[in-house]
Amino acid sequence: MKGFLLFSLAFLFAQPLPSYSWNAVESLLRSPDTLHILNFWSTWCRPCIVELPLLQAAYEKLKDSLPLRIWLVSLDFPPDGALQAAQLLKKHRIRLPALWLDEADPNAWIPRLNPEWDGALPYTQAGLKGPWHKGSFSTQTEVEDFVKRAYGILHHPRR
Numbered sequence: 001m002k003g004f005l006l007f008s009l010a011f012l013f014a015q016p017l018p019s020y021s022w023n024a025v026e027s028l029l030r031s032p033d034t035l036h037i038l039n040f041w042s043t044w045c046r047p048c049i050v051e052l053p054l055l056q057a058a059y060e061k062l063k064d065s066l067p068l069r070i071w072l073v074s075l076d077f078p079p080d081g082a083l084q085a086a087q088l089l090k091k092h093r094i095r096l097p098a099l100w101l102d103e104a105d106p107n108a109w110i111p112r113l114n115p116e117w118d119g120a121l122p123y124t125q126a127g128l129k130g131p132w133h134k135g136s137f138s139t140q141t142e143v144e145d146f147v148k149r150a151y152g153i154l155h156h157p158r159r
Contacts, residue, residue: 016083
């Protein structure tokens, strides 16, 4: 009972995700030695929530063999989006780095990431110019294959 109460209190007092502008997100991805995977999601998107543990598990498996960072980018609505996203990640024990995108107009930043993306969630992309995956991943292996393919394309381009 005591453990449940402590978990409940920690969940209730979760800190909101850090808030980033799109320019700040782009700055995070400037490290050429790291494969940055961006996963755009929301707490109201059931397929997004289902794939979060798959992303976490794939990261745990690949982190020692690839210079990898998987970023969870919450697109939850203000004013409570950053807090709701943090609470959901805590509840599901997702430990990947996460942030809340503080941008009012998706038409201003989506074309800078991928003009072919219509904004539907979930959406995953490797870096700012890498391969992308529209829709949810259904297995951990599918996530791992995407990451490995992205690494091959971005870090070992054909000569």
